[in-house]
Amino acid sequence: MRPTLLWSLLLLLGVFAAAAAAPPDPLSQLPAPQHPKIRLYNAEQVLSWEPVALSNSTRPVVYQVQFKYTDSKWFTADIMSIGVNCTQITATECDFTAASPSAGFPMDFNVTLRLRAELGALHSAWVTMPWFQHYRNETAFLHVGQTGLELLTSSDLPTSASQSAGITVTVGPPENIEVTPGEGSLIIRFSSPFDIADTSTAFFCYYVHYWEKGGIQQVKGPFRSNSISLDNLKPSRVYCLQVQAQLLWNKSNIFRVGHLSNISCYETMADASTELQQVILISVGTFSLLSVLAGACFFLVLKYRGLIKYWFHTPPSIPLQIEEYLKDPTQPILEALDKDSSPKDDVWDSVSIISFPEKEQEDVLQTL
Numbered sequence: 001m002r003p004t005l006l007w008s009l010l011l012l013l014g015v016f017a018a019a020a021a022a023p024p025d026p027l028s029q030l031p032a033p034q035h036p037k038i039r040l041y042n043a044e045q046v047l048s049w050e051p052v053a054l055s056n057s058t059r060p061v062v063y064q065v066q067f068k069y070t071d072s073k074w075f076t077a078d079i080m081s082i083g084v085n086c087t088q089i090t091a092t093e094c095d096f097t098a099a100s101p102s103a104g105f106p107m108d109f110n111v112t113l114r115l116r117a118e119l120g121a122l123h124s125a126w127v128t129m130p131w132f133q134h135y136r137n138e139t140a141f142l143h144v145g146q147t148g149l150e151l152l153t154s155s156d157l158p159t160s161a162s163q164s165a166g167i168t169v170t171v172g173p174p175e176n177i178e179v180t181p182g183e184g185s186l187i188i189r190f191s192s193p194f195d196i197a198d199t200s201t202a203f204f205c206y207y208v209h210y211w212e213k214g215g216i217q218q219v220k221g222p223f224r225s226n227s228i229s230l231d232n233l234k235p236s237r238v239y240c241l242q243v244q245a246q247l248l249w250n251k252s253n254i255f256r257v258g259h260l261s262n263i264s265c266y267e268t269m270a271d272a273s274t275e276l277q278q279v280i281l282i283s284v285g286t287f288s289l290l291s292v293l294a295g296a297c298f299f300l301v302l303k304y305r306g307l308i309k310y311w312f313h314t315p316p317s318i319p320l321q322i323e324e325y326l327k328d329p330t331q332p333i334l335e336a337l338d339k340d341s342s343p344k345d346d347v348w349d350s351v352s353i354i355s356f357p358e359k360e361q362e363d364v365l366q367t368l
Contacts, residue, residue, distance in 0.1 A: 030054075030117045030124035033063065033092075038113065038167040040134055043194035045096040045105060047086075052117040052124065062088045062118050070110040070131075077113075088118070107134035108201050132167050171258030174206065174226075174243045183269050186210075186230045186239060193245050193258060202249050210241040213265060222246065233268050240265040 033049040052061045065077040065086035077086035077094065083104065086094035094115075096104050105111045114128040174190040181187075192204050207221030208228055220230065233239060245258040270278065301308065318326075 030061070030119055030122050032124040032127050033115055033117055036115065036127055036129055038129055038132060039170075040132065040167060041170045042172045043097060043107075045134065046093060047096065047113055047115070047129070048093040049115065049127075051092050054119070057119060059119060060090050062090055063092070063115055064088065064118055065094050065113060065115045066126075067105070067111060067113050069112075074114070105134070107196075108198070109133065130167060132169075169256070171245060171247050171256050173259045173261035174245050177243055177261055177264070179241070179264065179266050181266050181269050182229075184231070184233050184235045186233065186241070186266055186268065188228045188230070188241070188243065190226055190243055190261075192226065200250065202247060204245050204247055207244045207246065208241055209244065209260065210239055213238040213240055235268055235270045238265055238267045 036049040039046045066074045112131040117124040172193045177190040205222035211217040242260040247256045
């Protein structure tokens with residue numbers, strides 16, 4: 001039994017040595033694409049890589065991408081299979097984002113991608129990416145080291161990897177955010193980062209981070225609805241807020257926290273009591289201002305009454321004779337006035353006309 005076992009070991013070593021000494025496949029002479037990455041942002045599914053550079057060929061290098069689901073065979077990524085053409089392309093990016101319900105990868109499927117470079121009859125080795133599932137956002141990394149390719153999960157990822165190909169997973173903020181100020185409240189409406197066809201598989205919940213301008217931040221949530229009302233806020237105050245989405249996977253109780261939206265600030269409306277207080281304050285302020293102005297005007301009139309009387313008094317007119325004399329002083333107007341004037345003449349300031357009845361007038365005439 002022992003010689004038989006020994007001969008078997010020697011035979012296996014010979015096979016491995018022959019395989020190691022075998023010449024490389026002449027069709028696998030192209031370098032493989034470097035640094036492949038998968039970007040998952042909301043509903044986007046994009047595979048990208050660095051181009052293969054050849055110094056001795058002027059023909060363009062093309063690329064082919066294949067995919068497979070769990071325990072299935074490899075399929076060519078073309079229009080017939082996935083709705084996207086990623087075969088014999090010169091671009092260094094393949095966008096699998098679903099442009100229609102029939103295109104793109106199902107978000108609840110485990111998907112594995114691989115790609116290679118091709119130039120005529122030559123091709124490179126396949127570079128296989130880690131599997132991913134969009135809803136669960138499971139990530140793995142392909143580490144390229146001195147010993148070859150090694151598949152690592154996010155838990156045992158090396159802290160200093162010189163070359164790595166991985167999956168970038170991002171859940172963006174809610175979109176189309178609209179805020180309507182109310183009486184001491186803010187009503188927030190928005191849409192989800194991306195649509196989920198089957199909400200029994202995964203769903204979004206939302207949180208609102210808000211604070212009075214210059215105050216302490218508060219968090220309210222979670223909410224399943226796309227309409228959130230922040231109540232019990234101070235009226236006529238400015239509040240700033242951010243909305244955040246969180247993706248939850250029902251089956252495995254996995255959640256992924258999304259990015260916060262941009263900061264936006266809004267002023268709440270005044271309630272009925274605040275409006276009444278404002279009306280009273282405005283009325284009292286207006287009355288006080290008018291009273292102060294009236295008192296100031298009365299004080300100025302008393303202080304400058306002589307000047308005011310002079311402003312509104314009609315200036316005296318010069319008699320006609322004096323005007324003629326001033327025009328021609330040689331005329332003897334003053335002498336004529338002195339001669340005509342007599343101290344015996346009666347001067348009347350006014351003339352009164354008294355009328356009698358007809359009967360009394362007849363009696364007066366008879367007595368005369």
